[in-house]
Amino acid sequence: MITVLMASAMTYDRRASSSITLFFKDHNSSCHCPKVSQKYTGIIEDCCCDFETVDSINGEVLHPLLKELVATPFFRYFKVKLGCRCPFWPEDGMCRLRDCSVCECPENEFPEPFKKNFHPALISTDFMCQEGKSQASVDRTVDNGAFRGWVETDNPWTNDDETDNDDMTYVNLQINPERYTGYSGPSARRIWDAVYTENCPKYPEGEIFQEKKVLYKLISGLHSSISIHIGAEYLLHELTNQWGENPELMNDRVLRYPDRVQNLYFTFLFVLRSVMKAANYLEHAEYNTGNNEEDMKSHSLVKQLVHNSKLQAACPLPFDEAKLWQGQSGPELKQTIQMQFKNISALMDCVGCEKCRLWGKLQILGLGTALKILFSVDDKNHPSEPLQRNEVIALLNLLNRLSESVKLVHEKADMIENVVHIVEPASTKTSVWQSINQIMRLGNSST
Structure with a gap:
C-alpha cells in the first residue's frame, strides 16, 4: 500500500513540477501566452455603467488624476480623532498596550493655519491602540505644508463631532498608507460582525427596498477595497521587513x-457620482x-477630475440616486439608514488598531460625505449643507x-486565479507526502 501511495505521489509530483516550471518560465525565452480574458463584463448591478467602461476610464483618466491629487499638500493631511473610547462594549484591554507608542509631533511642527482653533490631542501611553503591532502605529510626522480651515460642521451621516478639536490630531496620509497591519482575530471579527449583523444585514432575495440594498453594497464594497489593499501591500517576512503582494489573501x-x-465597483461608482454631482462646489472651493x-x-x-470630457462621455451618470427615497416610506427609510450608518461610524472607535482606525474613519467619513452630497442638494446641484x-x-x-482597488482587480484577477490554481496542487502534494510519512511512522511503531 505504501509503495502504491509513493508511486502516485511521485507521478503527481512530476506533473506539479511541470506545471510550475511552465508558469515560472524565463521571461527572456519565447513564450506564447493566452491573452488575459476580461473576467467581469456587462452592466454593474444597480448602476448605469459597465465593467469594461469603468476599467477603461479608470485606468486612463481617474486613477492617474486621483493618485496625483491625493499627494498634494491639501489632500495629504487629515484631521482625525484617534482616541479609542468604544461606545458599544467595555474596554477589554485592546487599548492599553504600552509597546506600540506613537511619536507625537511637537506643536512647533504645525503650520500656523493648523493652530487656529486647534489643540493637538494628548495621547497617553496608557491608551495606545495598536494591539502590539508596530506596523499598525500611525506616524504623526507633518511638514510645513498646510491648509487654512474651512467652516467646520458636523456630517449628519457620521458620528464624530468634527467641531470638537480638543481630541483631534492631524495625520499625513502619505506616510501612513492603508496596508497590512497585523490586526486580526476576535477584535477585528467583532467589528465586522457588528457592522453586518446589527447595522446592514445582507438583503434577502427579492428585497423591494433598494435603499437597504444600497447600504449593504456600500459597506461590502468598502470592505472589499480594504481587503484588496491589505493583500496588495502585505508584510511577507517580518524579520526582513519584506513587503509584497499576497494573491491568496486577495483571492x-x-x-x-x-x-x-x-459591490466594489458599485461603491466606486456611487462615490464617483457624488464627486461629479458636487462639481461646481468643488471647482470653486x-x-x-x-x-x-x-x-x-x-x-x-x-477641475480636471470633475469636468473631464472623457469621463462624462463614457459614463455620464455612474449612479442614479433620484430613484431612491421615493414613495410614502422614503423619509422613514432614509432616517433608518442614516442612523444605521451613524452606528457604523461610531464602531470605528472600537477598532483595536490605530492605523486601521485612521483609514476606517477616513473612508467612513468619505462615504458619509458622498451620502450627504447625493441626498442633500438643492435644485442647482449645490450641497444644501456646506462641505x-x-x-x-x-x-x-x-x-x-x-x-486603486478597481485597478488592481482589473489587472490581477485572472493572473491571481491562475496562480492559485497552480499553487493548489503543490499544497495537495504536500498533504500526500505528509500522509505517507504518517503511514510510515504508524508502520514502524507497529513492528
Missing part, C-alpha cells in the same frame, strides 16, 4: 466572490495651504482608494 477574501467584486504652486496644482487637478475641508479630503482620498 480568498474578494476575487473568488463575484458579488464582492460587483479654496485649496489654500500657503504654497501657491501646489495649491494651483490641487485646484487644476480637481467642510475634512469631508472633501476624506471623499477624494476614498475615491482614490476605490480607484
Whole structure:
C-alpha cells in the first residue's frame, strides 16, 4: 500500500513540477501566452455603467488624476480623532498596550493655519491602540505644508463631532498608507460582525427596498477595497521587513466572490457620482495651504477630475440616486439608514488598531460625505449643507482608494486565479507526502 501511495505521489509530483516550471518560465525565452480574458463584463448591478467602461476610464483618466491629487499638500493631511473610547462594549484591554507608542509631533511642527482653533490631542501611553503591532502605529510626522480651515460642521451621516478639536490630531496620509497591519482575530471579527449583523444585514432575495440594498453594497464594497489593499501591500517576512503582494489573501477574501467584486465597483461608482454631482462646489472651493504652486496644482487637478470630457462621455451618470427615497416610506427609510450608518461610524472607535482606525474613519467619513452630497442638494446641484475641508479630503482620498482597488482587480484577477490554481496542487502534494510519512511512522511503531 505504501509503495502504491509513493508511486502516485511521485507521478503527481512530476506533473506539479511541470506545471510550475511552465508558469515560472524565463521571461527572456519565447513564450506564447493566452491573452488575459476580461473576467467581469456587462452592466454593474444597480448602476448605469459597465465593467469594461469603468476599467477603461479608470485606468486612463481617474486613477492617474486621483493618485496625483491625493499627494498634494491639501489632500495629504487629515484631521482625525484617534482616541479609542468604544461606545458599544467595555474596554477589554485592546487599548492599553504600552509597546506600540506613537511619536507625537511637537506643536512647533504645525503650520500656523493648523493652530487656529486647534489643540493637538494628548495621547497617553496608557491608551495606545495598536494591539502590539508596530506596523499598525500611525506616524504623526507633518511638514510645513498646510491648509487654512474651512467652516467646520458636523456630517449628519457620521458620528464624530468634527467641531470638537480638543481630541483631534492631524495625520499625513502619505506616510501612513492603508496596508497590512497585523490586526486580526476576535477584535477585528467583532467589528465586522457588528457592522453586518446589527447595522446592514445582507438583503434577502427579492428585497423591494433598494435603499437597504444600497447600504449593504456600500459597506461590502468598502470592505472589499480594504481587503484588496491589505493583500496588495502585505508584510511577507517580518524579520526582513519584506513587503509584497499576497494573491491568496486577495483571492480568498474578494476575487473568488463575484458579488464582492460587483459591490466594489458599485461603491466606486456611487462615490464617483457624488464627486461629479458636487462639481461646481468643488471647482470653486479654496485649496489654500500657503504654497501657491501646489495649491494651483490641487485646484487644476480637481477641475480636471470633475469636468473631464472623457469621463462624462463614457459614463455620464455612474449612479442614479433620484430613484431612491421615493414613495410614502422614503423619509422613514432614509432616517433608518442614516442612523444605521451613524452606528457604523461610531464602531470605528472600537477598532483595536490605530492605523486601521485612521483609514476606517477616513473612508467612513468619505462615504458619509458622498451620502450627504447625493441626498442633500438643492435644485442647482449645490450641497444644501456646506462641505467642510475634512469631508472633501476624506471623499477624494476614498475615491482614490476605490480607484486603486478597481485597478488592481482589473489587472490581477485572472493572473491571481491562475496562480492559485497552480499553487493548489503543490499544497495537495504536500498533504500526500505528509500522509505517507504518517503511514510510515504508524508502520514502524507497529513492528
